[in-house]
Amino acid sequence: MRRLPALDEAIASLALALMVLIPVIEIALRPFHGKGIDNAPLLVQHLGLALAMFGAVVAERSGHLTTLGNGFAGHPDPHVRQLAHLFGKGSSAILSGMLAAASWHFVASELEGGRDLAYGIPTWSVQALMPAGFLLLGLQLGSRCSQVPALRLPLGLALTASGFLFAHTFDGETLPLLPLALWLLGILLVGAPVFAVLGGLALALFWSEGQPLASVSLSHYQITVNPSLPALPLFTLAGLVFARSGAATRLGALFTASFGGGPLGTVIAAALLCSFFTAFTGGSGVTILALGGLLLPLLKDAGYPERRGISLITSASALGVLLAPSVPLIMYAIIARVPINTMFLAGLLPALVMVAFLLVVGGYLRGPDTPETSSPRGGTGWQAVLRAAWNARWEILAPVVAIGSLISGIATPTESAALTATYALLTQWLAHRELDGPLLRRCLADCAQVIGGVMVILGMALGLTNYLVDAGIPDAAVEWVQQALPNKLAFLVALNVFLFMAGALMEIYAAIVVLVPLLLPVAVSYGIDPVHFGILFLAVMEMGFLCPPAGMNIFFASAMFAKPIKEIAVSVLPALLAIFLGALSISALPWLATALPVAFGAYQP
DSSP, X not given: OOSHHHHHHHHHHXXXXXXXXXXXXXXXXXXXXXXXXXXXXXXXHHHHHHHHHHHHHHHHHTTOSOOSOOTTTTOSOHHXXXXXXXXXXXXXXXXXXXXXXXXXXXXXXXXXXXXXXXXXXXXXXXXXXXXXXXXXXXXXXXXXXXXXXHHHHHHHHHHHHHHHHHHHHHTTOXXXXXXXXXXXXXXXXXXXXXXXXXXXXXXXXXXXXXXXXXHHHXXXXXXXXXXXXXXXXXXXXXHHHHHHTTHHHHHHHHHHHHHOSSHHHHHHHHHHHHHHHHXXXXXXXXXXXXXXXXXHHHHHHTTOOHHHHHHXXXXXXXXXXXXXXXXXHHHHHHHHTOOHHHHHHHTHXXXXXXXXHHHHHTTTTSOOSSOOOSOOTTOOHXXXXXXXXXXXXXXXXXXXXXXXXXXXXXXXXXXXHHHHHXXXXXXXXXXXXXXXXXXXHHHHXXXXXXXXXXXXXXXXXXXXXXHXXXXXXXXXXXXXXXXXXXXXXXXXXXXXXXXXXXHHHSOHHHHHHHHHHHHHHHHHHTTOOHHHHHHHHHHHHGGGGGSTTTOHHHHHHHHHHTOOHHHHHHHTHHHHHHHHHHHHHHHHOTHHHHHHHHHTTSOOO
């Protein structure tokens, strides 16, 4: 087992590296030969499957699989805490075994097709990574049920195998839904990973109808090899490379010089920089960790109170979701079947509106409580701006590479993301000399971990969503909502409130996959444009980063700034109100989302 951690990380990192390399080679060969690598898009999409499964294994080993928290973690009785731990981990191992069985049934059905990806590689050989990945997840989760090293492996094997055999034996049978649902609710409350609960619920629903369990794995496979999905890990890798190098310092200097070093200019610079960085890194928590140590001293030097500075960094880091190339923005485009370049353009004006509401309504533009104590770093005036811009010239051009190559039609979404990742790697390696072998390996591993944890949730959530769609739940929801809410205005207000509560309880990626297929048909029935709905959906979801229990920004900020969670949560309350009012303004003004896509010819409402 000692070699397993290095193996899963190596496979995921290799898959990610090839996902970067193949599209770049394809672009380079196309002008000379008219084509590049055979079936390059399919190869990249299936490398995404390898990245998803082994990245999820790395995420579990690192303790980064998303949960809703453990309600028994603070229980005074250690025996209760231990029982809750055993119940959550053991049940998750059993569910992983069930998902492995469902995946194997799917692979077995594909064996008969005999299809090849390219160069004689059979499709089933890559699909087989799904049951392998779930078996490894089950083995790791089950091994955590024992503190005795000699018992960990046998216990992990026993729990995972029991789940596999149960699902294999009862595949296609009809089982009652209520006991399974109660079991899943119980393990959710004790901290089981979200993917296990969602996957278990999908299995339970298909079991209740006597349908084959392979349908769940088919959904996981379909979302993982979606043609647009490789853009997610590639843009995330580019952002992580910038975050791990000195890009944050250079951009911080540029933003501060551009807006001045006093309290007002530093606050505006901090808010914009946090939003921009979150859009590129794919995670607001990464922004807090990368920029918190840089921006808080700048704010304090400008005479800004420490508590308000922490609150600003924590809340502004949630606002990059609407800016390209944000991962949730791409996810919505994929789920709602809206062109990615359309969503990139649609998010720009609303993102600026949200930042303005945060600064003005949130009260962050109020003067400092103490006089300014020092002059801004790096000087002032145009000379300082030009000097900072020259130092950050490679980082400034990154959005041009990302968005320009996509909007111009030069590259597909996957190729654009690969170009951006390559650009980040080359500039930080050659231009700045800040990227070496160990740092590159860390960026690849961290990206695989983040994307693996997200993708395994998306796959399970899509299986659940497909069942709900087949059962006619969206149609029933449209009929019920139209009876309860007589007009568009009432629906928009109710939608904002509902999404606010959902954002506080659900991880944003799971919310996109579960809620968008259900809510989008309802919104369209009220005459709401899909692009407008998507921007509104993501704008309200930004509040989820600041609301317990799913508000990860609060936990990241607490760890980064060594402050109690309660203090951080209280400090961002004004920001929550500001973001909510900003979302209401986007609800009332749909042209904020549609004006730029229409002006650039990327969308026709």
